[in-house]
Amino acid sequence: MNLLKKALDYMERIIAIKKQLGVLFKHGKDELLTEYDIDVIDDILSVYDGQGKSFHYDKNNVLSQSVQETLFNEKRTIIENCLFGVDLNSKAVAICQLRLWIELLKNAYYKNEVMETLPNIDINIKSGNSLINKLNFAIGSKIGQGGVELEKNTQKLINQYKKLVAAYRGVSDKSVKAEIRKNIESIKANLHSIYNQISFSVNKNMEIVFDYGSDSSIYRDAFEWAIEFPELLDEKGVFTGFDCIIGNPPYGLLNKKQNQNTSISVAPELLDYYKTSKVYEWAKGGVLNIYRMFICRCFSLLKNDGHCCLIFPLAFMGDATNSKIRQFVMENTQVDFIEAFPERDIESKRVFKEVKMSVCILGATKRKVWIVNTFSDKFF
DNA sequence: TATCCGTGTAAGTGAGTAGC
């Protein structure tokens, strides 16, 4: 939630920057917004006129209406097209969706005396285990094992999927919404079938059930990135990846009891999957800590030259068991910055007030680095 | 191959010290 707040802060900064660069147009018009200045003051989007008077929405004032519509739709565009999230905890997903709606509600406006419908942004925030997937994917390649060649009608299916997702966001009628949902699920099932790795069936409640075969316990919460977010596929079905990823991954040793408590508990077969998966090869070293797998996952989802910003334990910087993941980061990314927060006892110097743990924040660009001379072998 | 044993680890904890 802290990072979601940051993401929303940045969204408001983008709007302010657009205004400062003179490229913020009034919604639905070929006219620049010039009557008001926009800035972010103390993490709050501030809109004020030439006399320094703050903007307040008045539905009966044409200019006020135009400003409110512009702010709403700028936020809507960013939330719909740029913010995507996944969490294992369905409650966290619901809270995140609610937070995004509240953000839009701040700039909700009336049209013909009726409040403009809020978009269905819930489709961008989904529940699932982001570390588990059955479909192979790689940046710049078609998804599926063995580079399954998509036929033209399959490409049409993907484009149809994208259109349905776009339509879903804007629909207000419940029955239409349910119908689109049904069609989306049907296309997803077809894609699963086409990639020929996961079969599907329909149960007695007419719900689509994905069958992962003999490994069902492992893949129960699997999250198929390439199918759940069609925005990640181009028109030919090539996996393009994200431009930017920010995250606060969970930290903790898997299935390791500490002082009668287990930090993160997973099924033995799932632990075996993590330990043997090639994706997480670089996360190995000592007791498996889940945050190292999230680093691997994030960079596997990031397009080349894309940016990634993650916060995780400071052990990354020097611990022997972190040598492999350190080497992975140093060789496969251009590190833009690493901010260290070693002090745990002073609340004011902690990143999160309630967490004592020493952490660091990594900002990196996904880019192969061929010369890693800055650090000695001992660094790894 | 089985067992032993040192090492690593904690969204760790608590006590002591210096400076104001």
Next chain:
DNA sequence: GCTACTCACTTACACGGATA
């Protein structure tokens, strides 16, 4: 006395290399 800071320490189990 309070704050800021440092350092030693707990606990229990996984990991991994050494040895029988």
